[in-house]
Amino acid sequence: MDSSASNPGVGPAPSPRLPRAYAVRSERERLLDAMIRVVAVKGYEATGVTEVLEAAAVDRDAFDRMFPSKEACFLEAYDAIIDVLVAHVSAAFESTVGQPWPDRVYAALRALVELLSREAEIAHMAMVEITAVGEDARIRYRAALGRFTYFLEEGRSFSPRGEELPADTAGFAIGGATSMIFDEVRAGRGEELRRLLPDLTYAVLMPYIGAEAAEREMRRVARGG
Amino acid sequence: MLEAVGAEGYERVSVRSVLDRTGLYRQAFYDHFDDKADCYLQAYDAGVARVEALVLQATAGQSSWVARLRAGLDAGLGFFDAKPNTGRALVVEVHAAGPEALAKRSAAMGRLVSFFAQAQPLGGLDPPPPIASEGIAAGIQSVVHSRLASRGSVDLRSLLPEFMYFAVLPYLGAEQARAELRAPGVA
Numbered sequence: 001m002d003s004s005a006s007n008p009g010v011g012p013a014p015s016p017r018l019p020r021a022y023a024v025r026s027e028r029e030r031l032l033d034a035m036i037r038v039v040a041v042k043g044y045e046a047t048g049v050t051e052v053l054e055a056a057a058v059d060r061d062a063f064d065r066m067f068p069s070k071e072a073c074f075l076e077a078y079d080a081i082i083d084v085l086v087a088h089v090s091a092a093f094e095s096t097v098g099q100p101w102p103d104r105v106y107a108a109l110r111a112l113v114e115l116l117s118r119e120a121e122i123a124h125m126a127m128v129e130i131t132a133v134g135e136d137a138r139i140r141y142r143a144a145l146g147r148f149t150y151f152l153e154e155g156r157s158f159s160p161r162g163e164e165l166p167a168d169t170a171g172f173a174i175g176g177a178t179s180m181i182f183d184e185v186r187a188g189r190g191e192e193l194r195r196l197l198p199d200l201t202y203a204v205l206m207p208y209i210g211a212e213a214a215e216r217e218m219r220r221v222a223r224g225g
Numbered sequence: 226m227l228e229a230v231g232a233e234g235y236e237r238v239s240v241r242s243v244l245d246r247t248g249l250y251r252q253a254f255y256d257h258f259d260d261k262a263d264c265y266l267q268a269y270d271a272g273v274a275r276v277e278a279l280v281l282q283a284t285a286g287q288s289s290w291v292a293r294l295r296a297g298l299d300a301g302l303g304f305f306d307a308k309p310n311t312g313r314a315l316v317v318e319v320h321a322a323g324p325e326a327l328a329k330r331s332a333a334m335g336r337l338v339s340f341f342a343q344a345q346p347l348g349g350l351d352p353p354p355p356i357a358s359e360g361i362a363a364g365i366q367s368v369v370h371s372r373l374a375s376r377g378s379v380d381l382r383s384l385l386p387e388f389m390y391f392a393v394l395p396y397l398g399a400e401q402a403r404a405e406l407r408a409p410g411v412a
Binding site for chain 2: 058077128131132133134135138142145161164166167168171172174175176177179180183186199202203207210211212214215218223
């Protein structure tokens with residue numbers, strides 16, 4: 001590819017030492033970032049590609065080269081958000097290696113709600129808006145939830161009756177927690193998600209270790225945290 | 226309306242496609258409904274009422290909370306198995322139908338939560354925190370949602386023992402929960 005090809009709409013030409021692929025990638029990143037910010041404020045339906053282009057300072061041709069549609073761009077942006085969320089939760093989970101599993105779950109949940117409450121608009125987009133975008137979006141949403149099962153797998157060996165637990169235990173636990181977060185975020189209380197932390201801890205632990213143990217853990221980890 | 230929404234998705238459904246399914250004239254539609262959204266909201270109410278009536282009917286003859294729970298869940302899941310499009314329209318597509326639909330969904334979930342909260346803990350067990358019933362309703366809702374959304378073969382009734390396990394666990398303890406998991410289901 002001709003590296004001197006004109007690159008309209010990006011503003012100042014990128015440093016000549018950077019390969020063209022770098023500029024393309026950065027246009028893509030700007031578009032994804034702009035898509036997230038605009039949809040978070042306006043909602044998916046009301047968002048036009050034009051606004052995204054303006055926010056990203058990228059021109060229509062560049063957009064069309066990279067994405068077949070607004071939906072495609074949104075879905076890629078959504079995946080990027082989930083990557084960040086999973087990485088953040090994962091870091092908290094991994095930093096507690098060697099501690100009892102309920103403590104690690106608590107650390108992971110705390111990391112999750114702290115990030116979501118800091119970015120309440122993005123949380124609204126990633127949890128509420130996404131379920132309204134259509135079939136492909138819903139597939140991404142379910143795949144995203146599935147990425148959190150990893151943090152619960154250890155619960156089977158921690159639980160005194162791990163072998164007997166139903167097959168869908170992780171789905172049930174994650175679904176319960178997600179649904180509680182969804183209700184808060186939808187009701188516009190995304191910034192206060194931290195208050196939900198003890199309840200979330202209970203909802204995730206209960207299917208694995210039973211009600212009494214889950215309540216004990218909920219109180220213990222909440223005090224310790 | 227619910228059949229159409231469940232089959233095509235709320236966004237894609239038009240008044241036209243509802244008319245095609247029902248054989249009604251456009252004028253007849255607008256005699257009853259303002260627009261697609263209005264029609265869906267009314268259909269949602271009617272659909273939820275139908276499921277709740279089935280559940281209530283199934284629980285009527287049962288003497289204990291756990292028997293009512295089993296029969297009620299089985300009736301609800303059985304309805305979704307028989308009418309997966311209606312199930313999708315009520316459980317999955319409601320998310321695409323705007324704030325008013327989501328408020329109706331919250332109200333329906335609230336009734337489901339109180340259904341679980343009617344449980345009396347077994348002697349010797351402390352009552353679980355109020356969040357228990359919310360967690361159970363949300364967990365079951367979520368598993369049903371993902372089954373319906375995936376459009377595969379549904380068979381939600383096969384999940385009854387699992388759901389009973391989770392629902393019974395906080396109120397009646399691990400012994401009873403395990404028994405539900407091994408139970409053959411509703412005769």
